[in-house]
Amino acid sequence: MKLLVFGQTGQVAQALARLVPEATFLGRDRADLTDPATCARAIAQARPDAVINAAAYTAVDKAESEESVARAVNALAPEAMGRACADLQVPLVQISTDYVFDGAGTAAFLPDDPVAPLGAYGRTKAEGEALLRATGAVHGILRTSWVFSADGANFVKTMLRLPDTRDRLTVVGDQVGGPTPAAAIAQACVTIAHGLRTDPALSGSYHFSGAQDTTWADFARAIFALSGRKVDVVDIPTADYPTPAQRPLNSRLDCTTTLTAFGLARPDWQAGLRDVLTDLKVLA
Numbered sequence: 001m002k003l004l005v006f007g008q009t010g011q012v013a014q015a016l017a018r019l020v021p022e023a024t025f026l027g028r029d030r031a032d033l034t035d036p037a038t039c040a041r042a043i044a045q046a047r048p049d050a051v052i053n054a055a056a057y058t059a060v061d062k063a064e065s066e067e068s069v070a071r072a073v074n075a076l077a078p079e080a081m082g083r084a085c086a087d088l089q090v091p092l093v094q095i096s097t098d099y100v101f102d103g104a105g106t107a108a109f110l111p112d113d114p115v116a117p118l119g120a121y122g123r124t125k126a127e128g129e130a131l132l133r134a135t136g137a138v139h140g141i142l143r144t145s146w147v148f149s150a151d152g153a154n155f156v157k158t159m160l161r162l163p164d165t166r167d168r169l170t171v172v173g174d175q176v177g178g179p180t181p182a183a184a185i186a187q188a189c190v191t192i193a194h195g196l197r198t199d200p201a202l203s204g205s206y207h208f209s210g211a212q213d214t215t216w217a218d219f220a221r222a223i224f225a226l227s228g229r230k231v232d233v234v235d236i237p238t239a240d241y242p243t244p245a246q247r248p249l250n251s252r253l254d255c256t257t258t259l260t261a262f263g264l265a266r267p268d269w270q271a272g273l274r275d276v277l278t279d280l281k282v283l284a
């Protein structure tokens with residue numbers, strides 16, 4: 001299968017590069033997502049068997065003051081990619097996020113639950129989903145959450161940067177979700193691309209997040225425990241950690257249909273965390 005991937009430097013893009021090095025990866029230099037027409041042209045020229053979009057505007061707080069850039073990247077580019085894929089009749093795997101939901105309640109969100117994003121990042125990702133669906137392309141919209149890896153910027157790397165002199169850290173303890181290893185997302189994207197080629201009727205939206213659901217505070221505790229650092233993590237409510245963008249309190253994603261359609265089970269984030277800390281040489 002000839003795979004075309006948008007993204008090169010991001011967490012999922014780098015995980016894809018390890019998994020399917022033979023794929024073609026288009027970095028910002030070759031396909032800037034603020035220019036959707038270029039993305040469409042790249043697909044038409046490459047004539048791939050499937051496309052995975054692993055590029056996105058992911059700066060959640062900055063998106064609040066840069067929504068038009070975030071919208072071009074997260075909504076208009078996936079739409080253009082969808083049109084180009086529809087023309088070629090090849091599937092597009094688009095990665096989306098728990099932040100399309102409002103985080104109300106405590107039940108896990110189902111793929112067909114209504115979206116109601118709380119901030120600009122989630123709004124632009126939700127619009128990208130809708131615009132892609134409207135292109136008529138065979139698609140897999142894979143919503144994931146709390147992505148971490150040894151590459152790029154993520155919560156694990158932020159925790160590991162905590163100065164040695166710090167022995168106490170306050171972390172929000174009332175947001176619940178599933179930390180997801182980028183390597184598992186890469187595997188899921190490739191499996192879904194294959195699955196959609198075999199059975200286009202599987203086109204639709206799916207959820208994929210690491211198990212078990214946890215809080216950022218408990219995730220931080222696991223990171224410090226595994227890396228052998230004695231840091232006292234103190235739970236705080238979201239209200240005590242003010243940020244430009246509001247984040248959902250409940251990011252639980254019901255991943256059942258991803259298992260039934262593609263055989264993809266929720267990855268174990270604790271095992272994924274051990275792999276990442278080993279990669280980073282924090283864990284022997």
Ligand SMILES: NC(=O)C1=CN([C@@H]2O[C@H](COP(=O)(O)OP(=O)(O)OC[C@H]3O[C@@H](n4cnc5c(N)ncnc54)[C@H](OP(=O)(O)O)[C@@H]3O)[C@@H](O)[C@H]2O)C=CC1
Nearest residue numbers: 009010011012028032033034055056058095097144146147
């Ligand atoms: N990170 C997370 O916690 C979560 C991510 N997701 C989704 O998963 C997907 C992958 O995210 P992740 O790997 O974490 O992303 P990263 O934040 O690690 O990387 C983002 C990638 O997008 C690229 N990019 C950003 N703007 C442009 C642009 N204008 N043109 C071309 N490329 C651009 C970046 O390139 P450059 O290096 O040049 O800036 C980088 O490769 C995204 O769709 C994201 O929305 C979903 C849930 C959680």
Ligand SMILES: Cc1cn([C@H]2C[C@H](O)[C@@H](COP(=O)(O)OP(=O)(O)O[C@H]3O[C@@H](C)C(=O)[C@@H](O)[C@H]3O)O2)c(=O)[nH]c1=O
Nearest residue numbers: 058060097098099145146147155158170171172216241
């Ligand atoms: C660094 C730090 C963060 N926090 C909180 C803030 C926030 O609620 C939570 C996580 O911080 P982050 O900045 O990593 O969160 P954020 O960038 O919002 O992460 C999100 O990124 C986008 C792209 C997604 O799609 C989401 O699934 C999610 O992973 O932890 C603390 O409470 N204490 C701290 O010291």
Ligand SMILES: [Mg+2]
Nearest residue numbers: 058059060154
């Ligand atoms: Mg962030």
